[in-house]
Amino acid sequence: MHEHDVELTVNGEQRRGRVEARTTLADFLRDHLGLTGTHLACEHGVCGACTVLVDGDAVRSCLLFAVQSDGAQVTTIEGIGPAPGELGPVQRAFMECHGLQCGFCTAGLVVSVTAFLDEHPSPDPSAIIDGLSGNLCRCTGYQGIVAAVRRATELRRESHAAGGAA
Amino acid sequence: MTAGAIASVAGAGRFVGQSVQRREDPRLLTGAGTYVDDVSVPGMLHAAFVRSHVAAGVITQLEVDAAGALDGVVAVLTAADLNRSAGSMQPTIQLHDPANAPLRPLADGDVRFVGEPVALVVARSRAIAEDGCDLVVLDIDPTVPVLTADAALEPGAPLVHRERTSNLAQEQAVLLPQYDAAKAAATHVVRETFSQHRQTPTPMETRGIVAIARPASGELHCHLSSQNPHEARLVISRATGVPEHLVRVTARDVGGGFGQKFLLQREEVVVALAAHRIGRTIKWIEDRRENLIASTHARVDRTTCEVALDAGGNILGAFVDELEDAGAFPVGAAGGAAGAVGAFFPGPYRIPALSWIARAAWTNTCPRGAYRGPWMMETIAREQLIDATARAIGMDPLELRRRNVIGDDELPYTTPMGMTYEAITPAETLEQAARSIGYDEFRSEQRRAFDAHGLLLGIGLSLYVEPCAMGSMDPLGTETATVRVQPSGTVIVSLGSGSHGQGLETTMAQVVADELGIDLDQVIVLQGDTDVAPYGRGTGGSASAIIGANACRAASAVVRERACEIAAHLMEAAPVDLEIVGGEIRVKGTPARAIAWTEVARVAYHETARLGPDMRRGLEATESYTAPPATFANACHACTVEIDPATGVVRILRYVVSEDCGRMINPMIVDGQIAGGVAQGIGGALYEHVVYDDAGNPLTTTFMDYLIPTAAEIPEIEIHHIETPANNPGGHKGVGEGGAIGSPAAVFNAVADALALVGATVTRQPLGPRQVLDALAAVGR
Numbered sequence: 001m002h003e004h005d006v007e008l009t010v011n012g013e014q015r016r017g018r019v020e021a022r023t024t025l026a027d028f029l030r031d032h033l034g035l036t037g038t039h040l041a042c043e044h045g046v047c048g049a050c051t052v053l054v055d056g057d058a059v060r061s062c063l064l065f066a067v068q069s070d071g072a073q074v075t076t077i078e079g080i081g082p083a084p085g086e087l088g089p090v091q092r093a094f095m096e097c098h099g100l101q102c103g104f105c106t107a108g109l110v111v112s113v114t115a116f117l118d119e120h121p122s123p124d125p126s127a128i129i130d131g132l133s134g135n136l137c138r139c140t141g142y143q144g145i146v147a148a149v150r151r152a153t154e155l156r157r158e159s160h161a162a163g164g165a166a
Numbered sequence: 167m168t169a170g171a172i173a174s175v176a177g178a179g180r181f182v183g184q185s186v187q188r189r190e191d192p193r194l195l196t197g198a199g200t201y202v203d204d205v206s207v208p209g210m211l212h213a214a215f216v217r218s219h220v221a222a223g224v225i226t227q228l229e230v231d232a233a234g235a236l237d238g239v240v241a242v243l244t245a246a247d248l249n250r251s252a253g254s255m256q257p258t259i260q261l262h263d264p265a266n267a268p269l270r271p272l273a274d275g276d277v278r279f280v281g282e283p284v285a286l287v288v289a290r291s292r293a294i295a296e297d298g299c300d301l302v303v304l305d306i307d308p309t310v311p312v313l314t315a316d317a318a319l320e321p322g323a324p325l326v327h328r329e330r331t332s333n334l335a336q337e338q339a340v341l342l343p344q345y346d347a348a349k350a351a352a353t354h355v356v357r358e359t360f361s362q363h364r365q366t367p368t369p370m371e372t373r374g375i376v377a378i379a380r381p382a383s384g385e386l387h388c389h390l391s392s393q394n395p396h397e398a399r400l401v402i403s404r405a406t407g408v409p410e411h412l413v414r415v416t417a418r419d420v421g422g423g424f425g426q427k428f429l430l431q432r433e434e435v436v437v438a439l440a441a442h443r444i445g446r447t448i449k450w451i452e453d454r455r456e457n458l459i460a461s462t463h464a465r466v467d468r469t470t471c472e473v474a475l476d477a478g479g480n481i482l483g484a485f486v487d488e489l490e491d492a493g494a495f496p497v498g499a500a501g502g503a504a505g506a507v508g509a510f511f512p513g514p515y516r517i518p519a520l521s522w523i524a525r526a527a528w529t530n531t532c533p534r535g536a537y538r539g540p541w542m543m544e545t546i547a548r549e550q551l552i553d554a555t556a557r558a559i560g561m562d563p564l565e566l567r568r569r570n571v572i573g574d575d576e577l578p579y580t581t582p583m584g585m586t587y588e589a590i591t592p593a594e595t596l597e598q599a600a601r602s603i604g605y606d607e608f609r610s611e612q613r614r615a616f617d618a619h620g621l622l623l624g625i626g627l628s629l630y631v632e633p634c635a636m637g638s639m640d641p642l643g644t645e646t647a648t649v650r651v652q653p654s655g656t657v658i659v660s661l662g663s664g665s666h667g668q669g670l671e672t673t674m675a676q677v678v679a680d681e682l683g684i685d686l687d688q689v690i691v692l693q694g695d696t697d698v699a700p701y702g703r704g705t706g707g708s709a710s711a712i713i714g715a716n717a718c719r720a721a722s723a724v725v726r727e728r729a730c731e732i733a734a735h736l737m738e739a740a741p742v743d744l745e746i747v748g749g750e751i752r753v754k755g756t757p758a759r760a761i762a763w764t765e766v767a768r769v770a771y772h773e774t775a776r777l778g779p780d781m782r783r784g785l786e787a788t789e790s791y792t793a794p795p796a797t798f799a800n801a802c803h804a805c806t807v808e809i810d811p812a813t814g815v816v817r818i819l820r821y822v823v824s825e826d827c828g829r830m831i832n833p834m835i836v837d838g839q840i841a842g843g844v845a846q847g848i849g850g851a852l853y854e855h856v857v858y859d860d861a862g863n864p865l866t867t868t869f870m871d872y873l874i875p876t877a878a879e880i881p882e883i884e885i886h887h888i889e890t891p892a893n894n895p896g897g898h899k900g901v902g903e904g905g906a907i908g909s910p911a912a913v914f915n916a917v918a919d920a921l922a923l924v925g926a927t928v929t930r931q932p933l934g935p936r937q938v939l940d941a942l943a944a945v946g947r
Contacts, residue, residue, distance in 0.1 A: 022293065036204035037197015039421070041370045042454045046869035049370060077197035084196075091195040095187055098838045102667035103194030104370040104421030110195060132877035136869065138370045138422050139667045141845030141905075142877040144838060 006070045010035065011079025019066045025059075026050045028066035029076060037077040037107050041136070048135035051108035052076045058115035077107035080114055089155035090114050090148070099148035101139035109135045113149055122153060181676035181686055182896070185834035188672045189691075190419075190665075199419040202374040202391040203451045210376065211240055213437055213450040214295035216285040216302045217460060218277035221311035221530040221862025222324065225275055225284070229303035233287055236301060238294035241444055243286045245274035248439050253404045257429045257498055258397060258641075265336065267495045267528060268329045271405070271436045277306055278326055278494040279530050280863055281460030283433060286440055288448055311530035311862040315468070315491040318527035326494055326528040335492045336526040338505045342582070344519035345474075348483030352474035356555040359470040360547050361930040362910070364491075364856040366463050367537045368874065369666075371421020372452035373461060375434045377441035379448075385412045386442055390434060392417040392694075393427045393664040394704025399696045401430040406442045417694040420666035424846070425536030426462050427666065428706040429498045458872055459864040462535025463856055466491035469507065469547035479561050481570045483519030486511045488543060490534070492526040497535035506541035509583045513548050514592030514629045514800060515570040520582040530862050536706070538846060539907035545630040549911035550918070550929075553626070557922055562609070563627060563915070564600055571596055571629065585633065587798050589890045589899075591826045592629055595802035598824035598886050599627065603804040616923050622809040623819075624920025628912035631800045634900025635709035637793035644792045645713035646700040649678060649721040651729070651785035653771040655749075655764035657682065659721075661693045662702010663714050668839065668902065670710055673831045677715045677896070681722035682729075683746030684763055700788055708799065708900025711831055715896045716791035724787035732770055732785075733761045735778055797892045799899035801825035803844070803912035809920045811942060814935030816852055816917055818881045825904060826888040829897035833887070836901050841883045843905020849875040850906075851913040855932050 007016045010033060017032045026043075029035045029052070038061055041049035045063040052061045053075035081088045087095065090113050100106040109132075116123070116131040123131060128149045137145060193199050230242040248271045254261065255269040273284045287298035312318040312326060318333035326333050349355055376389040386408045392398050395415040403410040420427065433450060441448045452461065472485040488507040508522030526534075539545075552570075556563035571593045572579050580586045608625050615621040637643030648660045659678050663670050675689040682689075692698045703713075726746065733751035734741040737759055745754050752760030769776050770785040777783070806819040823840055830836045853873040857865045866872040891897030910931065917933050926941040 020293070030203075035197070036201075037199075039201070039371070040203070041372070041421075042869045044454070044868055044870070047370065077195075081196060085192075087192065087195060094195055095191040098188070098834045100191060100194055101669070101838055101842060102370065102422040103190065103199055103419060104201065106194055107197050129877050134876075136370065136874055136876060138368065138424070138846070138874060139842045140838060141841035141843075141883060142880045143841040143883055146877060 004067050006066050008069050008072050008074055010074045011076060017066070021065065021067055023066045024062050025064040025066050025069050026061035029061060035076050035078050039104055039107055041104060046136070047105065048112055049105045049108040051111045053111060053115060058112050077110060080110060089159055090117065090152045093148040093152035093155055097147040097151050098144040099140065105135060105137045109137065109145060113152060117152060117156060121156065180680055182680050182831050183829070184832065186672060186676055186686065186832055188669045189675065190669060190671050194419065201371055201419050201421050202376060202389050205376045205389045207376065207378055207447045210447045210449055211288050211290065212292040212295050213286050213288045213440065213448050214292060214299050215283045215433065215456070216287065216299045216304060218273060218280055218282040218284055218306065220277055220306040220308045221280050221313065223277055223306040223308040225273065225277065225304070226307050227303055227305035228284065230285060233298040233301040236294065236298050238290040239287060239298040240290065241288040241440070242298065242302065243288070243440050244284070245270070245272040248272055248436060248443070249274050252439055253407055255401060255405050255432060255435050258400050267335065268327050269432065269495055271432060271439060279532055281456070281532060282494070283436060286436055288440060288444070313529055313531060313858060313862050315489050315527040315529060318529050326530055333528045334525065335496065335528050336504055336524065338508065339523040340508065341521045342519060345483040345485055345521040348519040349474045352482050353477040354475045354559050355472060356551065356558045357470065357472040358551050358554045359468065359929060360550050361468045362465045362543055362546055363931050364463050364466045365537065365850050365854050366458060366461065366856055366872065367424035367426040368457055368872065369422030369424055369426060372454060372457040373427060373431065373434065374451040375437045376449045377438045377447065379441040379445050381445040384408065385414065386438065387414040387416070388438055389416050391420050391427055393420065393423040393666050393706050394429065395664055395694055395696050396662050396701050397704055398430040401435065402438045405435045406438055408442060415696045417664055420664065420694070423666040424538045425540060425706060428536050428704060431461065431497060454869065455867050458867050460532055462497050463493060463532040464534060464537030464540070465850065466534065467507070467543040469543055471547045471551050473551055473555055475555065475559065479559060479566050479569050481515060481517050484511060484517050486522040486547065488522070488524045490526045491529050491531065493529060493531045493533040495533040497533050503541035507544045510541060510544045510633065511548055512581045513545060514572055514631045516572050516576070518582065531858060538843060539903040542907045542910070545628065545907050546911045546914070549628040550914055553915045553918060564605055567596055567627060567629060585796060587631065589828070589892050590631055590798050590800045591888050591890050592631060592800050592802070594888050595800060595824040595826060596629060598888065599802035599804040599822050602824065602884060602886055603806065603820055603822045605804070608806055622811055622920040622923055623806065624809070624916040624918070625804070625806045626912045626915030626919055628803045628908045628915060630904070630907050631798050632708060632900065632904055632907055633796035634799055635707065635712040635793040635797050636795065638795040641703040642707060642709065643713065644790055645702055645717040646788060646790040647714070647717035647721040648700055648788040649718065649725045649786060651725060651767050651770070653767055655688065655767035657684065657689045659689060659691045659718060660699040661691065661714055661717070662699045662704070663693045663710055664704040665693060666705060668705060668710060669832065669835045670705065670714060673711070673835060674714055674718050676831055677718045678722050681719055682726055684749050708902040708904065711898040712793050712797050712894055712900060713791055715831060715898055716894050717789060719895050720789035720791050721787045724789055725785060728782065728785055729763070729766050731781065732766050732777065735781065736761055736769065736776060794893055797894065797899050799827050799901060799904055801904050801908050803908035805912040805916045807913070807916040807920055809917065809938060811947060814938035814942070816933055816938060818848065818913070821881050822884045822886070823905070823908065824886045824888065826890050826899070827901040827904070828892040828899035829889055830887065831898065837885050839901045840885055840905040843903060844883050844909045845875055845880045846906045847909025848880060848913055851910040851931055852933055853879065
């Protein structure tokens with residue numbers, strides 16, 4: 001099958017690959033770049049588990065072909081924290097509030113919530129529910145996740161006040 | 167001398183009982199978890215299945231040459247290649263049950279449900295394997311399928327399994343004259359039939375396997391998404407013929423299971439057989455469509471139940487007739503859970519006489535498998551019958567429950583089926599839930615809102631008693647832990663559990679750190695790997711807190727005893743005078759006479775000359791714990807709803823749980839388990855529904871059709887605890903399944919209560935807009 005060269009920036013690093021046209025961004029990240037933190041749970045854009053940031057927007061990487069993301073800036077769960085092994089405010093909030101159990105949907109939620117809070121730094125309760133409604137979680141009953149979004153808004157505010165990066 | 171007599175642990179309770187943050191989280195929050203699809207091995211091949219597109223039929227053509235010729239395809243395997251040489255695929259607990267469905271690796275000659283695996287294409291990549299599947303020519307001559315348990319049991323119904331003489335998978339009955347006498351003496355007899363519909367656990371991570379064959383050594387190492395690695399190893403060993411000690415099963419991070427990953431299923435067996443046969447490493451990851459149509463389905467029960475009462479509303483006896491659809495190849499029990507529905511039906515109530523019949527039937531549908539509370543139909547039928555009875559005899563359902571719920575003063579209480587309840591609190595949870603949701607106030611508000619505005623508000627209660635960690639059912643009642651102190655003093659705990667979201671790496675470490683009087687970060691828990699853990703029965707059945715924690719406690723006690731013997735020898739003190747405080751073993755009352763835990767560990771391994779000649783070197787222990795025949799947890803769920811009569815949409819207004827899971831190890835994790843279970847129950851009652859058409863084709867094959875709830879559908883869940891210690895060293899009870907068991911009937915009863923305002927009735931789930939509108943239309947609304 002005909003292959004294409006792609007070049008994109010992933011978590012701040014320039015990455016290149018050669019892919020079939022049918023290769024999704026999710027498969028490219030996982031299989032070509034070894035970034036297995038992005039998970040596939042439905043592969044048709046419903047569950048949100050594979051969400052990554054593409055040029056700052058939350059995008060379902062199972063619905064985007066790798067060739068479509070040529071030249072883009074991509075951030076995955078591996079790059080969402082301040083430094084390798086460190087937790088950012090959204091990640092810390094998920095830990096504090098028990099916003100994850102099996103952890104499979106978690107990467108997509110952390111990325112989605114990060115993008116959501118970038119746009120809505122002080123969401124009201126109904127905005128939080130709206131913001132979460134594109135991600136499925138089968139373990140938590142969403143209680144810890146909703147609490148984590150509330151907590152993340154506080155942590156981000158504190159972090160901004162302290163002059164740190166969000 | 168027992169360990170407890172030697173040294174008390176001053177730090178006990180420093181961690182147990184605390185909402186300690188989870189050790190699992192940092193890796194899972196940074197994308198550093200290792201789920202089965204994250205495992206890659208050099209030279210690894212990929213597999214995809216060709217599946218039946220017909221519910222029942224004869225295979226007239228299966229042509230694989232074109233697929234085999236595709237560039238990149240390594241092998242195409244069918245029943246002719248794999249089935250003859252395969253050993254038993256039956257799970258250990260039913261290995262010798264003659265009533266089993268005739269399991270088989272790949273469909274052979276005929277097909278028995280849509281989605282049944284027919285061939286396996288192995289290729290250089292998953293994409294090529296799927297291309298290869300498209301080139302396999304599969305022709306099936308359809309026959310008439312049986313799609314419901316009723317149809318399956320009709321005289322002359324086509325057989326699902328030609329190896330069997332009927333479609334009756336299971337039949338049990340306990341018919342006692344006491345019930346007939348109770349019924350004859352009763353003032354009221356209320357009989358109802360309730361149905362629960364087809365659902366599926368559908369964990370966010372689908373199933374999968376990476377089967378690594380090593381022909382030179384004969385080893386077969388399988389990475390799985392599994393709740394139960396040791397059982398998977400046994401099945402793979404029997405199926406492939408590779409001896410048990412040469413099979414290794416590893417399940418590192420597991421993305422949910424809810425029962426679906428407790429017993430090994432056929433696809434994993436087929437891939438293991440294929441890897442063993444061709445001597446290569448093969449990965450197969452189930453996709454969501456496969457998961458929804460062919461993994462396991464659950465529920466699909468119909469229960470006719472009857473209750474006999476005296477004039478005061480006191481229950482004299484009950485009768486249950488349970489029929490369940492077991493699908494074509496039920497996973498984990500010959501039929502399903504039908505017998506448990508009958509036996510456990512009395513639940514939290516004083517029901518002195520009971521008769522029951524339970525049947526399960528094979529059908530040409532996806533196999534039935536365990537799903538969080540596999541026999542929950544006992545709670546659904548009983549709790550819905552209580553509400554129906556209350557309406558029938560003109561008594562409030564809370565009052566009817568109060569009259570019949572087993573009180574503290576009646577314990578221990580033995581049910582007609584011989585189960586003895588000791589430390590349960592159904593009456594207390596009933597009152598706590600009723601109070602918390604404001605039951606009486608809601609009743610007034612409901613009446614006022616209906617009279618003034620025609621609003622349809624409803625309130626529902628649901629009580630249950632759940633038997634957890636059945637000690638009498640080998641191997642389900644036993645767990646074994648190894649507690650190994652390293653020369654540095656850090657501790658490795660290994661357990662045969664299969665945590666898949668429950669946070670056992672955290673909770674078991676809490677237990678061990680408390681028992682050894684050391685810091686939590688000095689303890690690591692390894693599980694999910696047959697090569698690192700003693701034999702264990704996996705995680706499922708609301709058991710790990712009971713058997714896992716108490717096994718950890720037992721092994722820790724031995725380690726503590728040995729550590730104190732070493733310390734006593736080094737300090738020339740008597741072991742009985744020692745205590746462990748903050749990482750030191752010291753003489754009670756003389757804090758200056760102390761020795762560091764780390765020094766004891768070092769001496770045990772590296773300075774053994776300091777030990778007495780007869781003292782044991784090293785510092786580790788392996789101990790087992792076997793639970794009593796059953797440990798009972800209980801809860802009451804209360805829920806209020808509003809029905810929109812124009813759209814039929816049910817909105818949950820409030821949701822309250824009052825539960826007793828005994829002594830909690832980590833309340834945060836307990837609440838998480840309950841909330842997750844409640845969400846699944848709400849999903850099941852209102853939204854989730856696996857649908858087949860009349861020919862047995864599944865219509866709900868994506869998450870656009872099979873609707874698991876989002877954050878928008880799940881209300882805030884208010885959880886209250888009553889902690890009554892169970893009869894085990896830690897006082898724990900199970901909590902994994904309860905949320906899911908209690909919730910469907912609470913939601914159903916609330917909807918039925920609202921509909922009763924206009925005289926409408928429901929007896930079936932789900933209660934989606936269509937069903938609610940139909941119920942309203944039936945009474946002219």
